[in-house]
Amino acid sequence: MRKLTFLSLAALVVAFPVSQALALDSPQDAKVDVFIALSVVETVEMDFGAVIDADGTITLDTNDVIAADPANIHQGGTVASGVYTISGQPSQAVDVAITPANANGLLLANFTTDVGGGTFPLAGVMIDGVGDLAMALGADLTVQSGVAAPGANQSLNFTVTVTYN
Amino acid sequence: MNWTVRQAVGQPPGRAFALPALLLLTLAGPAGGADLAILETVQMDFGAVLDRNGALTLGLSDNLVADPAGIHAGGVLTSGRFLITGDPFAAFSLDITGSDNDGLSLGDFDTSVGQPPVLNAALNGIGQLSVRFGAALTVQASRADPGLDHLLAYTITINYN
Known part of the structure; x- marks a missing residue:
């Protein structure tokens, strides 16, 4: 009888494990996309040629053309639309904004481009499959003759801001 | 226990061992106890970051808590x-x-x-607890490569108390 009882006890222990899994290590994964940091390179500098020191506004389009000059202040010279290349993560969308730093009576405004909707800010324009987005720029230049001073190669500064959409 | 011993008096030797054996099983064993388990219902997602x-820091409400270097580059943020x-009603500890x-x-x-290590969390009356996770992601630009859906491994450890 004692042998039978011990056998019964052993059978119960095997059939009904008294210990359960008390601990668990569970491997998991989070995820993230890593994008190439954005950069902007100027390949052609925007150039309005020459203007006279008189009040007026000229419009440079995106094809190297003075598209409007109602006050007839443009005086020739080489005219070039700006060309910029944005580089970043292939096939990702970016937003682009431009902020002029107007000074010395020479004011930039109303920037235009040949990508997206054509005016700024641009929202959700695509970088191509190799990571580039080429962009031509035009703008209005207003001369305030009371402030502007004659001189060659006067800088017209502006900032291009690009962010991933 | 004293009751069990008294009942064994005068019984054949087998009964005297059998009763304590059954009692031992009852006391020691959550014989129907459930193993701890973890099921991921939403994957933690940091969206996109710059390779800089x-x-x-991803918070607990699908939100960006901190980004002092400005490396977050959009995408959908989801807490785990x-x-x-x-x-x-079991109590357990949790670490990550x-x-x-x-x-x-x-x-x-x-x-x-709570912030891990959590020493005393508790399951509810049906043996469940939903938990949200957030974390900090650090990018070392010299080692990280651009690309989509990088996996970020981590381990959740839970123990019954």
Whole structure:
């Protein structure tokens, strides 16, 4: 009888494990996309040629053309639309904004481009499959003759801001 | 226990052992006890970051808590969501261990039941607890490679108390 009882006890222990899994290590994964940091390179500098020191506004389009000059202040010279290349993560969308730093009576405004909707800010324009987005720029230049001073190669500064959409 | 001994008096030797054996099983064993388990219901997602040095912190509500270096680059942020199951009302501890994944390091985890290590969380009456996770992601630009859907390994450890 004692042998039978011990056998019964052993059978119960095997059939009904008294210990359960008390601990668990569970491997998991989070995820993230890593994008190439954005950069902007100027390949052609925007150039309005020459203007006279008189009040007026000229419009440079995106094809190297003075598209409007109602006050007839443009005086020739080489005219070039700006060309910029944005580089970043292939096939990702970016937003682009431009902020002029107007000074010395020479004011930039109303920037235009040949990508997206054509005016700024641009929202959700695509970088191509190799990571580039080429962009031509035009703008209005207003001369305030009371402030502007004659001189060659006067800088017209502006900032291009690009962010991933 | 004294009752069991008294009942054994005068009985054949086999009964005297059999009764304590059954009692032992009852006391020692949650014979129907459930193993602790973790089910990921929403994967933690940091969206997109720039391949630049910096760290950003994902909160518990699908939100960006901190990004001092400005490396977050959009995408959908989602906090992790997990369902932990086990014995009803059971208390347990929880810890999370991050890792370095080719210049993308996870650390400083947070959860909706406290910052790990959590020493005394509890399952509800049906043996479940939903937990949200957040964490900090550090990017080492010199080691991280651009690309989509990088996996960031970490380990959740839970123990019955």
